[in-house]
Amino acid sequence: MISKANAEHYIWGEVCDGWRLVDRPELSVIHERVPPGAAELRHYHTQSRQFFFVLAGTATLELGGVRETLGPQQGLEVPPGVPHQLLNLSDADIEFLVISQPTTRGDRVLADE
Template sequence: MKISKENAEHYLWGDFCDGWQLVKQKELSIIHERMPPQTSEVRHYHRKARQFFFVLSGTATMEIDGEIIILRDHEGVEVPPNVPHQMMNQSDCVVEFLVISQPASKEDRVLTD
């Protein structure tokens, strides 16, 4: 079956952020997320999950273990397990990106702040 934002499972998170679960398996999760301007996720890490963040449109700011990385259209970054990180949209435009987690990260999240 073909999957898109129009037919994927949708959820809200944070400050008016959206997520669409494109692949939802125990060993693999792919989520299309949307962050309005000036929003952020809470800083956290995953015990087992390795994640890859890939920006589809906009400019995202990632803090990974104290290092700030700016991601623009069609740029991505990998975050290994046990590494604290935080996705932020510090711009004045919407950011859309993919989060690919292996294994799925839902039950694996540890807050750091």
């Protein structure tokens, strides 16, 4: 059984948390927490297809130049090759799952602004 309590934990962007729930070459499932005002760098994946699913809070996901607002129990798929960026423009933490197939390890390319 896996949970945030026993999963591998890491910090990204100096203030954001990630917990690796599934970490296999063919599939990655990560539970992430992003505090208000934090964001990931705009990037894309050459191979990985991702699905972001919000558990708590309100996330903004910029996908190919279009911003979508996702609330709890809402998700959005990101195909390979599409630049994207997750932002927390709200005043509360957001928690979400990001599911990647295959894993994004070694498959992240920073996108031009």
